[in-house]
Amino acid sequence: MDQFYDRLPLQSAFGTLSNPARYTPLPEDWFVGASDIVGSTQAIAEGRYKTVNMIGAAVISAQINAAAGQAFPFVFGGDGAAFACPPERAETASHALAAVQCWAGEEFGLQLRVAMVPVSAIRKAGRDVAVARYQASGDVDYAMFSGGGLSWAEAEMKQGRFNLPRAGAGTQPDLTGLSCRWSPIKARNGQILSVLIQPEEGAEAVKVAALIDAVLKVVGDLDRNGHPTPAEGPDAGWPPAGADIEARATHGKLTVGKRKRQILFETFMAWVLIKTGLKVGGFDARGYARTVAENADFRKFDDGLKMTLDCDDATAARLTAVLETARMAGTIRYGTHSQSEALMTCIVPSMQRDDHVHFIDGAAGGYTQAATQIKSGSA
Template sequence: MPAHHARTDIEAGPGPQTGQAEASVSVPFRYADVPRLTRFADVLDETRYVPVPDTWWIALCDVVMSTRAIEDGRYRSVNIAGAALITAVKNALPGADLAFVFGGDGATLLVPPEDRDTVATVLSETATWVREAHALNLRVALIPVSAVREAGRDLRIARYAASAHVDYAMFSGGGVAYADSAMKRGLHAIPAAPAGAKPDLTGLSCRFEAVSARDGLVLSLIALPEEGADPEAVLATLGAILAEVDASPGMGRPLPESGPPMRPPWSGLAADARAEGTLAGSRLLRGAAMFVTRGAAFALFSLGLPFGRFSPRRYRRRLAANADFRKYDDGLRLTVACPVATADRIEARLALAQEAGLVRYGVHRQDAAVVTCVSPSVLRDDHIHFVDGADGGYARAAAMLKRRS
């Protein structure tokens, strides 16, 4: 991905072992310079993370009462709302190398100081669009990193290369968890834009079918360290969970190498037309145009035939390779396909670790995974794809974790 060339001087943040701020010489910070990890297990190595500047910002959003919306069968709208902020910021800052995390019913992004006002506008527009297009309340906030450290937490970042073309941000230090809690308490809130506002959501789509588990189930998992727990024991537990996943068929990948099948052009058409248009007439025209466009895409993907420079088969293979189905965001978050026996062993490990005061966790089992795509150009290989469970995934796992807390 192209680099964003803004530079900011910072003091080195907390070390990986002490977690306390230490004075040091100023060094330039660019997210583009953060080393890319190629083994996912390395995200558990705190020495791989670098501190984020105090002058940067954390942009967050989350769908209020997302679990209820999922219970009402609106999981696709919840996922779209969570991915919309990432899409809108990418479009508002073309060429920027963005650090972001998709959370199923929300998202987190890092923002350099010079882009703060642009992202604030995107946040407010996204909240309005989600309310008007999907009848969901999207909470949004913009929190200074300095506030994280004033609260006694840290914010450190690494980047994991899912493929040669796409990488995803990983966070440690408790800063994202603090920012999420602050947002839910109403701190640093960004008000919604006036009615009718809409950010640029070019490339945001959800046009692929749910992918059934090939041999077992799809497990969504969130495992967070307990306050004051022995860090080495926590990391050993999380490492054992990753080892269980890696030993399962396909190393837990929920999507086949050939990518998921495309949904038929009429699937979700009325809801999508309603989201795009405001007047009845415009919705009708929008729906007709969508059907034609989607019908052509459905035919191309179904036949697998290239069209000019575009190869549907290549796109779907890249989709599977680029998929974001595992992350580290102040804890381990996975949506993986695995046998029932593997899920049982993972849950048993987590239960023992929770009894020992090492972790808090939430899990949710379902029979399929869904993917939400951000693909501004089908001719490039750096399109990104967020995987979640088809029956609420991360949101249901988070609800279980909350009940256990």
Template sequence: MERGRYREVNTAGAAVLAAVSNALPYLQFPSTFGGDGASFAAPAAYSSVIKDTLAKTAASAEDALGLTLRIAVIPIADICDQHLDVLVARFAPSSNVSYAMFAGGGLAWAERKLKQGGYTVPRAPVGVTADLTGLSCRFAPISTKHGVILSLIVVQRGDPTSFAGLIQELLRTLRSHESGLHTLPAEGPVPAWTGDYLYQAINSGSRKMSFAAWAAKCGGAILARTGTLLGIPGGFHEERFRRELVENTDYRKFDDGLRTTVDCPSELADVIDARLEDAQRRGACFFGTHRQLAANLTCFVPSPTQANHVHFVDGASGGYAFAAANLKRNIASTLGILGSGALAAHVESIRHSV
């Protein structure tokens, strides 16, 4: 992960899902956003379209944002050959959308193979871009209202029954503070002063913009933010859109482990860390957390007049990527064999986008 470029990294990760959704608009496929990347499952019949789309997305990310996006397409049969699976369930945070939850160890194995260079799809030539219509990053970072933005990853170690009990306990703890833990305020986020400059960059293929275009874009963004702060209504049923935005945001997920980003008091973050440290000592899990003072929101809005727009949240100072790095360190510290090949393989098999 490029340090200090967290919003760009989030944009590149969400671009994967936006591009595939636009290339296959009538296909409902399970997917998950991981902060600096994304994973999804789709029928093999669409593999040629998906490879072409991902190649174009990688080209867009590198040419426009200067980020290298590694991509791979892996057959489910190869995952099953490892005695693993890709099990999928749906979680509906609202009546408008649902997000996929993955289990079975297949995604973690697939990511390890990607990082080892297997099944790689090369990027498209310079000048070739993906259709990223609907991808948006127009909101300002969302500051904590309760103390810290906590990004949390918990993965299984050993007995699945103990792990399931731990996850249920954590969810009960989070639910007991549910009204205050959502990363977004009830009224929704406010637009950034500078507008959606990343969308401009990734769609034009360049981060450069003329002064006139920059001034016009900033002027529009300033008017939008000022109107929001003063409570002046905008177009396209903005109040309804902002309510749906909060309801549709993906701030908790499960993909071979619990992942969530919440706004909570520092005291509650301390309680969660203490419980997870105890569970790790007991052999029930490995975990990683990261604290920051704000969150970033990346959006995919195919149509602002429909309610099925989706929104991905991550910590504004590293979020899931730094939580995953701390997960790796916890594994190394717990097993006490830092640097061994066996540990490296184990860490790679369960960590997420370090």
């Protein structure tokens, strides 16, 4: 079993990850998996943002289940996801990725692009994929990526290169643990701001790192660095708004109706326990909600910086001024999108453990909409 990712050090200071020296290049024989939803902007305009996020998280959920406990680097992008795997897992990972593509089309009528790209091909093109492990909490860490390789792989995928063969009709991925049960997270300070920052082609790494440091300094003035989830955890309203989508995503051999009834019962019990503070069988629902907040992935390095922030208008204006100055200097490209709520999509292998992961995006398109707003300093 490849031990590369297991041996990477866990890094607890998010700000240090603007330094490229904190990252380790992937082994030459590894693969990068890429995915994104065709027409995601239109789907979001139609109000299908929960579905878009669910499909993006499903890519990761299927890989986690296929990996059977082996840790690997992955990143959630809103309307898709990316990951990396060693060569001995490439075939299994490809099958899981193709299964999600089939499922997304048959269950939700959305086309998911999928590709597996050799790291060697990325390096031959003059890019790289380097990773670091950021410890978000005592039980969860997330991969951070640098080198431009993920962006290159996604661009190649969109051109029809490295695409995977389609799975047979009816192929179902294993999405055990995937859920969408928390209520939308309302902004407490004025707005939920989605921010996407990418280095401009040819920009000096030291200048990009300095810009990221300046951005994190501005964001550092926000409560908990702009974390959109309250420290006590998100609200568990009932019935959950995402019950239909989760039922369609995880019904397996059950009917959608039966799976939805299961979800409604489970979430009702959780809602009661959170509201009353009662503990059943040693399960502390309020403690679980606090852990959800600690484990949530609201900021990441993904060939640049992505953040979903609970932000006041004054801080948003300061942030925009810093970004615009850097754009004009030809250092970065950036996009932002403001909305009133954030969404959380979760992968929970077991509610008895604290290693569950939670992906946050803006509720009105978030990262997808920010990407459409990117302004280029070279334009």
